[in-house]
Amino acid sequence: MMVVEFLPFALVVFTLVGAFIMPFFARWFTRGCIPLTLGVLGLDIFMAVTLLMGVMNRGPVAYYIGGWAAPWGIEVRGDGIAAIMVLLISFIMFCTMVYGASSIEKELPAGRGGWYCSLLLLISAGMMGLVVSGDLFNMYVMIEVVSLSSVALVLAKGGREVLPAALKYLLLATIGSGFILFGIGFTYILTGHLNIGFAAAELMASGGDYPYLSWVSLTFLVIGLGVKAGLFPLHFWLPDAHSTAASTSSAVLSGLVVKVYAVVVMRLFFQLYSSELLLATDIDRILLVMSIAAILAGSLFALIQKDLKRLLAYSTVAQIGYIFLGISVFSILGLEGAIFHIVAHALMKSMLFLAAGSLIARAGSRQIEDLRGFGRVMPFTAGIFSLGAFSMIGLPLLAGFISKYLLAIAGWDSGNYLVLPLMVISGLLNAAYYLPVIRVLFWAGEKELPLRGEMEFGRVFALGALALGLLVMGVIPEAGRNFIQLAASWLWG
């Protein structure tokens, strides 16, 4: 069947065309913007499910844009990780947009709703293009699309508070892009190819003759992508940007954008560079140390936050550490844990940010202390928040438990015995900063509370859909895990 091969690419172009015609609607038919965005993203989900089923039946597919064959043309890969990520991106974007249908008009300055929809479609197209791309330069272009639109997502809220955060984000994202471009340039000098498959074959054949050049390209790529993904010592733009943005922006940025760069790192490590080259550079040890530092430092920083969204943002710093930990143990099981954690964390973090957005909108303040007792006012939203927090801590029956379990086993199997106690310690640290928030939400004390009442139906529905996804991933993990296992083994090669 030709259709499955064409799908990963059709998804990107379809979403991109949606983003291009959205300004027309924003200018003349403002009421049509949100239904149109929902329609585009809904069709994306449909196409992504079809792609996932097709890939599961037939194995990885490749499509060459415009019919030009591989070394010259652009290759679009529909392998396991691409299918998983595309489905995840369209699902989370759809839920965020359902939530946003009632929140965008309230959180953003008047008249920006339609343009914001265009931006959301643009960033989904960029992320989808990034995960399906099999060509280094195409990857760079998509990285630029994602970075610039994520800066614009931060900036969309307007006001004094977001300006410094967005400026910091813009500067560091640009520096990261520069590093990535240098890395790709060195790879091109070394191999003469931009297609990942051809460059990998060339590196395998002659990469050992030029060790320093390949190390330099690897260093540039890892630092550039580390800045973008917010890996620990390079994370300092992340809390500002993710905590000041509007709640839908935060959900997208924290749930998806930092993850797609981790997917790019996986592609580069396991499909471009050979494992001998990587192990010769000790990059696995370096990444292991960085990710352990990220897990501990992110959790410790989160522990002292008074601001709910900053707490969630620092928690993201810690969770990025888990994903890179899974990459750095260099085994199929570790990769599986990393992919599982990408999916689980995308679900729970976007859920947490959206629930926090509802609570904050009702309370009118981001300080945790001002939210005291709001669990009584909005029981469903606060319950969803608690569910996400429990999953983050790693309680069984929730998706966060499965990914931590997989990562701990993977660390033990590969001889990194410290990973297992680290998982326990980080789970305790997560409990130490999430449980006080839940306590503050549900134990009102003597405070006078507003009348009980949930937010609009759209917000509640989006939170419910995300929570359902989280429960399905946690209670019957085998359904998702079989395919994630397959995807990890394909990526391993």
Add this chain to the structure above:
Amino acid sequence: MDDFIIRKTFRLVIIFLLLYGIYIIFHGHLSPGGGFAGGMIMGLGFIMYLLVFGGNLGRLPINVAILLVSIGGITEASKFLIGKNFPATQTPGSLFSIGIGNLVNLGIGLLVAATILGIFYLEEK
């Protein structure tokens, strides 16, 4: 910018400016340049025209920019859906020799021109 000399000169220059932009767009496969560079020149031509003659056009430039972005985006995306050999390629070196590529260059040119126009006028709406 109400200046006699500028108005007289620019009336002559603008035709060549836009023509040069279109030339660069359509010769993208033969010489340096292409959709991006040509679109940039066209966009700058629009901006200069509006600076010299357009006193109070209101929101017209931004509306034009929005329409051009939609049209250019759809044109540009169309290349992905149509194969490389449609319409059949001609003798190498002639003007319309790369099939769908010419249309795509035009789409990119429109996108860039509209973006330049939009960026310039966004603050004036």
